[in-house]
Amino acid sequence: xxxxxxxxxxxxxxxxxxxxxxxxxxxxxxxxxxxxxxxxxxxxxxxxxxxxxxxxxxxxxxxxxxxxxxxxxxxxxxxxxxxxxxxxxxxxxxxxxxxxxxxxxxxxxxxxxxxxxxxxxxxxxxxxxxxxxxxxxxxxxxxxxxxxxxxxxxxxxxxxxxxxxxxxxxxxxxxxxxxxxxxxxxxxxxxxxxxxxxxxxxxxxxxxxxxxxxxxxxxxxxxxxxxxxxxxxxxxxxxxxxxxxxxxxxxxxxxxxxxxxxxxxxxxxxxxxxxxxxxxxxxxxxxxxxxxxxxxxxxxxxxxxxxxxxxxxxxxxxxxxxxxxxxxxxxxxxxxxxxxxxxxxxxxxxxxxxxxxxxxxxxxxxxxxx
Numbered sequence: 577x578x579x580x581x582x583x584x585x586x587x588x589x590x591x592x593x594x595x596x597x598x599x600x601x602x603x604x605x606x607x608x609x610x611x612x613x614x615x616x617x618x619x620x621x622x623x624x625x626x627x628x629x630x631x632x633x634x635x636x637x638x639x640x641x642x643x644x645x646x647x648x649x650x651x652x653x654x655x656x657x658x659x660x661x662x663x664x665x666x667x668x669x670x671x672x673x674x675x676x677x678x679x680x681x682x683x684x685x686x687x688x689x690x691x692x693x694x695x696x697x698x699x700x701x702x703x704x705x706x707x708x709x710x711x712x713x714x715x716x717x718x719x720x721x722x723x724x725x726x727x728x729x730x731x732x733x734x735x736x737x738x739x740x741x742x743x744x745x746x747x748x749x750x751x752x753x754x755x756x757x758x759x760x761x762x763x764x765x766x767x768x769x770x771x772x773x774x775x776x777x778x779x780x781x782x783x784x785x786x787x788x789x790x791x792x793x794x795x796x797x798x799x800x801x802x803x804x805x806x807x808x809x810x811x812x813x814x815x816x817x818x819x820x821x822x823x824x825x826x827x828x829x830x831x832x833x834x835x836x837x838x839x840x841x842x843x844x845x846x847x848x849x850x851x852x853x854x855x856x857x858x859x860x861x862x863x864x865x866x867x868x869x870x871x872x873x874x875x876x877x878x879x880x881x882x883x884x885x886x887x888x889x890x891x892x893x894x895x896x897x898x899x900x901x902x903x904x905x906x907x908x909x910x911x912x913x914x915x916x917x918x919x920x921x922x923x924x925x926x927x928x929x930x931x932x933x934x935x936x937x938x939x940x941x942x943x944x945x946x
Contacts, residue, residue, distance in 0.1 A: 583837045624914055626873055634764075636759065644776050647669045659763060680735050724850075785868050795861055809834055811832055818867060894911070910926055
């Protein structure tokens, strides 16, 4: 009897294992039921744009250079200072060229000798002119010679002063040793210090920069665009700038210039562009801020827009699948307008309340008998 019971029990266990295995294999073979996400079109602003990288710089930036070579004796400005045209920037102490100095000194000595001789001739002939021994016209020759030698001495002395000091009695404050600003603006940098040697600007040398000055009230965006985008640009377009140092704001600029010639950079041809920056209230824009510019090629404000990835294409037409009942969809043709690469303008075929089929959301095992 016991053997019979044990046999029945063993059979039931085997049967249960078999049934469980069959159930597992059947459940595993069932296809997952796909649940689709939906997305509705919404009112948005679509901006089609090209991208340019560059920096924000002053429109007018001037390097102030000395007109004489020498040693920086005084500096009267520092970076960040606001100055006017003609303000004193620095003073240069001359280091005279020995050849020129020797020639100037020699000229002064010769002028003194000539003046001494002219004074003696003049003195001898004064008495002769008084008693009528010589005519007035003959005496005038000695008078003229005296004036000429006096003028030559003054000129020679002034020339010597200019070589030695850079200033003379006749030039007054107009000295080449005084470096003055040629524009009004802000001092960006002063790359020299007192005691530095500087070289004058001439035909063969650019000269040493004493200071760099710019008008910070007139800034421009200076950037480059690829040749694939340059044909879409025209002066007057709006640029939206992203400046890392200016958070939370999108400064605007107006495109002014597009270079007629491109330059090769890293194997690609790029064209330089310039755009006038619009002032931003309570924001300080500094020279050489790096910036990226979105150039607005076209825009649509407050239009019905849809994620462009939801569109399907067939025979040159565009379609979406619209939900008609829960997880039931029908194909519908739509007409589109401007696209920014992410969203596309919907001209017809959809309204805001429509739900458009999107990607799968999740899967569930189909129930038995469904």
